[in-house]
Amino acid sequence: MRIISVVGARPNFMKIAPFIKAINAYNTGHDQKIEHILVHTGQHYDDRMSRAFFKQLGIPEADINLGVGSGSHAEQVGHTMIAFEKVLREKKPDWVVVVGDVNAILACSVTAKKEHIMCCHIEAGLRSGDMSMPEEINRLVADRISDLLLTPDRISSENLKKEGVPDNKIKFTGNIMIDTLENNRNKAEKLDIKEIVKDNSVNGSRTHLINSSYTDFAVVTLHRPSNVDIKDILEPIVRFMIDEVCPAMPLIWTIHPRTRKMLETFGLLNEVLSQKNLLLLEPLGYLEMLKLNMHARIILTDSGGLQEECTVLGTPCLTLRWNTERPITLREHGGASVLVGNNIKLIRKEYHVAMNKLRNPVSPELWDGHTAERCLKAILEFK
Numbered sequence: 001m002r003i004i005s006v007v008g009a010r011p012n013f014m015k016i017a018p019f020i021k022a023i024n025a026y027n028t029g030h031d032q033k034i035e036h037i038l039v040h041t042g043q044h045y046d047d048r049m050s051r052a053f054f055k056q057l058g059i060p061e062a063d064i065n066l067g068v069g070s071g072s073h074a075e076q077v078g079h080t081m082i083a084f085e086k087v088l089r090e091k092k093p094d095w096v097v098v099v100g101d102v103n104a105i106l107a108c109s110v111t112a113k114k115e116h117i118m119c120c121h122i123e124a125g126l127r128s129g130d131m132s133m134p135e136e137i138n139r140l141v142a143d144r145i146s147d148l149l150l151t152p153d154r155i156s157s158e159n160l161k162k163e164g165v166p167d168n169k170i171k172f173t174g175n176i177m178i179d180t181l182e183n184n185r186n187k188a189e190k191l192d193i194k195e196i197v198k199d200n201s202v203n204g205s206r207t208h209l210i211n212s213s214y215t216d217f218a219v220v221t222l223h224r225p226s227n228v229d230i231k232d233i234l235e236p237i238v239r240f241m242i243d244e245v246c247p248a249m250p251l252i253w254t255i256h257p258r259t260r261k262m263l264e265t266f267g268l269l270n271e272v273l274s275q276k277n278l279l280l281l282e283p284l285g286y287l288e289m290l291k292l293n294m295h296a297r298i299i300l301t302d303s304g305g306l307q308e309e310c311t312v313l314g315t316p317c318l319t320l321r322w323n324t325e326r327p328i329t330l331r332e333h334g335g336a337s338v339l340v341g342n343n344i345k346l347i348r349k350e351y352h353v354a355m356n357k358l359r360n361p362v363s364p365e366l367w368d369g370h371t372a373e374r375c376l377k378a379i380l381e382f383k
């Protein structure tokens with residue numbers, strides 16, 4: 001069997017690593033090998049957004065890089081489809097496997113199906129209901145046309161059933177990203193937070209701000225266009241962090257390229273850089289981010305993946321969104337996260353609630369570190 005799996009942007013890398021590991025394990029135990037080809041669309045291209053993850057997570061260099069780079073969504077998707085069609089015609093795989101919700105999965109699932117190739121979507125069935133999110137459109141399309149839909153939780157399986165997907169196409173396999181977390185916990189724990197701060201600092205390595213027992217620091221990540229592309233939304237969030245979080249504890253902000261660009265455009269970057277208790281860091285590697293998450297008092301984020309990691313690690317998490325495709329991570333479902341949108345009053349209220357919460361790790365069903373094996377089994381057994 002020949003499988004092409006596709007990655008494009010940062011959140012894909014931690015999801016594909018365990019899948020490749022599962023293929024390698026299968027191949028060592030079987031005479032009939034799976035031939036695996038890894039395609040990187042090249043949506044995320046810099047070292048910090050891409051190469052660092054391949055290195056840390058032991059992902060082999062992509063066999064094919066489509067080199068699409070940045071651009072508008074139509075450009076990214078269009079360029080990916082043109083290049084991926086050529087790959088499919090040459091390699092003629094039995095399956096194309098896409099993971100997550102970035103532009104690559106829309107482009108590659110559509111191209112695969114037009115070439116009459118079987119397509120499997122790992123992390124299927126997530127729904128935010130928010131059609132202004134590019135990721136929601138990507139998910140809907142990939143799920144509608146894929147042959148095999150592997151879901152991270154039962155809520156996602158139910159979403160697919162409600163949309164009329166037949167049962168034989170849906171398989172609840174668990175959360176593949178948590179495989180990566182479990183595989184890397186010990187390695188991450190060995191890292192030193194002061195070193196992380198020193199090595200990745202944008203505004204001077206103020207390592208003295210982190211005390212040696214790592215108590216009391218906050219972590220922020222923001223990248224969604226709905227939070228960072230509009231000044232009237234981004235500025236009050238920045239003010240809250242500067243005026244209300246920084247006086248209480250050091251705040252570590254790992255800055256996504258989009259957000260850095262927007263801070264600069266809105267004339268806010270210098271003010272952020274000059275805050276004494278704010279440590280602005282470059283985008284971090286997987287292990288470094290995991291280490292911060294293991295010790296942070298609180299995380300403020302608009303990332304979907306971090307919501308899941310906070311749940312497993314028990315880190316109180318404020319999700320700066322009005323909705324989530326991952327309800328299982330919310331407090332009402334036993335998770336660690338609460339939706340606060342970008343309303344400062346709500347952010348403030350929930351910040352104080354979260355600050356009184358103790359770390360409470362929870363592992364939802366099948367978030368057990370063995371999802372990739374179940375995904376591969378589902379593909380091999382699919383009829």
Ligand code: UD1
Pocket residue numbers: 009010011043044045046047049050070071101102103104134135223256257258
């Ligand atoms: C993408 C994903 C999103 C994911 C996020 C995580 C889609 C629709 N969105 O959003 O789901 O949560 O990645 O990072 O696929 N840039 C760099 N260096 C890079 C990559 C990007 O400087 O290596 C710049 C680009 O030039 C662009 C900006 O960052 O201006 C945003 O990149 P883009 O690929 O448009 O999407 P993300 O916002 O990263």
